[in-house]
Amino acid sequence: MPIEMPIGPALPALVVDRSSPVPLYFQLAQHLERAIDQGQLPPDTMLANEIQLAGQLGLSRPTVRRAMQYLVDKGLLVRRRGVGTRVVQPRVRRPLQLTSLHDDLLAGGRLPRTRVLSNVVEPAKPDIAQVLALPSGTPVISLVRLRSADGRPIARLTNHLLGDLPDARSLTTQALEQHGLYALLRAAGVVLHAAHQSIGARPATLAEARLLDETKGAALLTMSRLTFDERGRAVEYGTHVYVASRYSFELSLLNG
Amino acid sequence: MPIEMPIGPALPALVVDRSSPVPLYFQLAQHLERAIDQGQLPPDTMLANEIQLAGQLGLSRPTVRRAMQYLVDKGLLVRRRGVGTRVVQPRVRRPLQLTSLHDDLLAGGRLPRTRVLSNVVEPAKPDIAQVLALPSGTPVISLVRLRSADGRPIARLTNHLLGDLPDARSLTTQALEQHGLYALLRAAGVVLHAAHQSIGARPATLAEARLLDETKGAALLTMSRLTFDERGRAVEYGTHVYVASRYSFELSLLNG
DNA sequence: TAGTGGTCTAGACCACCGA
DNA sequence: CGGTGGTCTAGACCACTAA
Incomplete structure (x- = not known):
């Protein structure tokens, strides 16, 4: 006993x-x-x-x-x-906030680097507008980042955010290259409350392979995430691809 | 407002x-x-x-x-x-129990089928023993299943369970072809409390491609899961591969 | 049978929000 | 300012577990 x-x-x-x-x-x-x-x-x-x-x-x-x-x-x-x-024995803690690749890499003792490939405000394309439940053409922030760790590319991160967030100003290219997106949002007072995620996989296209320092057809992890604030409003939609040979998702689950 | x-x-x-x-x-x-x-x-x-x-x-x-x-x-x-x-607006509910592929497929309106490829009790191999925190050679139940939906293979599921579970008897091949593993465990009184998961991706080997009705090199999702009971004891370890073209993981997250 | 956590009550004071 | 949820108390009874 x-x-x-x-x-x-x-x-x-x-x-x-x-x-x-x-x-x-x-x-x-x-x-x-x-x-x-x-x-x-x-x-x-x-x-x-x-x-x-x-x-x-x-x-x-x-x-x-x-x-x-x-x-x-x-x-x-x-x-x-x-x-x-x-x-309790092993220690499986319920994560206290939505996971962020940047913070996960830091916590894993790796050195994350970010290059902003694109950062513009533009009218929402129909598919994005639909996902975010916005009228088509509403201004949204569109973001593409290349995330590396220890000198090698890990992921290409594509995000679309509501244009009327209180903190739209703080998402400068410089800030984005030094901090994770979620950390910036939290710092600006945006409360992220819930998210839907979908994780899949597919082979890399030639362009992706070049960007990510891989070969065409290499396995990529894909993750799309729709994030809601505390009011239940969709705030952010991301579609990301990860180099499977250098990254995997670690999750902990607790039963209710 | x-x-x-x-x-x-x-x-x-x-x-x-x-x-x-x-x-x-x-x-x-x-x-x-x-x-x-x-x-x-x-x-x-x-x-x-x-x-x-x-x-x-x-x-x-x-x-x-x-x-x-x-x-x-x-x-x-x-x-x-x-x-x-x-x-609240959209409805992101915290899942009430650990997700099971069988139940997920059922909930999605698809018809899951299971073929048991192997179901034996054997001494734990060193790597399995280490993961389950057992002395090497302790009897464990080793299980390999092929899960299909709508007539096409979806995943190969490999599980290792503690041999001294109260319900080891109920894991018959017949029961396993009609119900999900977690449902059988729960029915037998095993309380699954927490789990560590790791999700990755890799190309299919030739043997996997044949088993899963895919082509060599097709993208596979991999998931390994270590499950704990309420005492914090490791109870089950699974290493699974999923056909990425026909399956993706859907998750909901809530902030604490 | 003795001891534990699970549930429930009827109060109280406070910090915060909006008008 | 009045109204809201957030916190805290001091009891009480019960269901379950173990010896």
């Missing part, structure tokens, strides 16, 4: 800051998450029960429950009625 | 069943979800506020809040402090 000592006092004392604007449940959740990350709560550790924890921390039981539920959703804890709460 | 009439009385009356084992918050959530699905609460509709709703339904405010939070997580509602709760 995966039994371990119950825990509570062994944790570094948490002093909740009731004057902070950060919610108490979130302070507790961060505290536990840090303890798990740093190995103070190794996998399979049983946590003290809610009542004890609440008493030790000077919080109410619902507040403690909320912190725990947050970590369960994130994949760090498992709870079973009649049994208790345990720290 | 996306304004609509406040709602509440216009809903078909909900009678909560306090004797049911189904939690009250969930009864309410299902009721609202059905109303949204059936168009009684069209997109952009403002809901009545929590206090009113609680009063009308004879529930407490926390219970109503919990139902709403559930629907927010599912992508059906959007809430803003000081403003209210609105039904």
Whole structure:
């Protein structure tokens, strides 16, 4: 059986800051998450029960429950009625925001470089207008970028964005060559809430092969993504191709 | 502005069943979800506020809040402090369980067929043992299936499962030709909790081309998936190849 | 049987939004 | 300013698990 000592006092004392604007449940959740990350709560550790924890921390039981539920959703804890709460083994976290190739490469310790091949505002072509649910001819930002890592091309990224975004100005070619598109959008206050993705594959055309430093017919991964803001409005549509020999998609899934 | 009439009385009356084992918050959530699905609460509709709703339904405010939070997580509602709760536009739902090719094909209105090419229990080869975190040589179930839809091959599915699953018996060749693997596992009480996936692409070998009714060098999608149960134990490892000309992965993502 | 998490209640105060 | 959702509390009862 995966039994371990119950825990509570062994944790570094948490002093909740009731004057902070950060919610108490979130302070507790961060505290536990840090303890798990740093190995103070190794996998399979049983946590003290809610009542004890609440008493030790000077919080109410619902507040403690909320912190725990947050970590369960994130994949760090498992709870079973009649049994208790345990720290989970391998660590499959629900990603907190939409993945970005730029950030993924950075996180993987690779050095991403971006060359902007095209950056214009133009009337939406009929197919793009339809996907974004716009009247045909509405101005949209059209973007083509070549993304490389460690000196070799990885992907050609094609994006179409709503022209009336509050931040259209900030998408300069220079900014785009130094940051990921999603990071720029977030920094400008655009909240990306949900997305539809479709991932496929096909052989490279001659032009693609040349651009991507591959041979004609090499396998390319294709990904198209339609992104929505919190109002459910389509904000961005991207159609990208990736060099399959140098890139693959890594995903983590959690059951609800 | 996306304004609509406040709602509440216009809903078909909900009678909560306090004797049911189904939690009250969930009864309410299902009721609202059905109303949204059936168009009684069209997109952009403002809901009545929590206090009113609680009063009308004879529930407490926390219970109503919990139902709403559930629907927010599912992508059906959007809430803003000081403003209210609105039904969301397009409908990007968080999938409720790990996707299964068999079920995806069924849901897409296609007719999946499965041929079991191999179904044996054997000592784990070193690479498989390492991925599943088992001692080398531990018995594992090895499975190879050919999945077709509408009469044409779609994918070759290769799986390795822990040999000591409670349901190893139920994975008969006959059962596997009629149901998806995940459905069989769930039916046998195995709770799949999380997974790591990696999606890539490569050209088909000659043998793969023959099996999959394609030409050598055709683009194949590859997907490997390591699945964990609720204890965080690796339970299943699959390495699959899909005919890219007839299949693509569709995903929905929600920000946390 | 004792202990756990799951659900539910009736209050309270606050931060934020729009008029 | 009034109204909204966000947070927090201190109880209560229940279903499930394990010994």
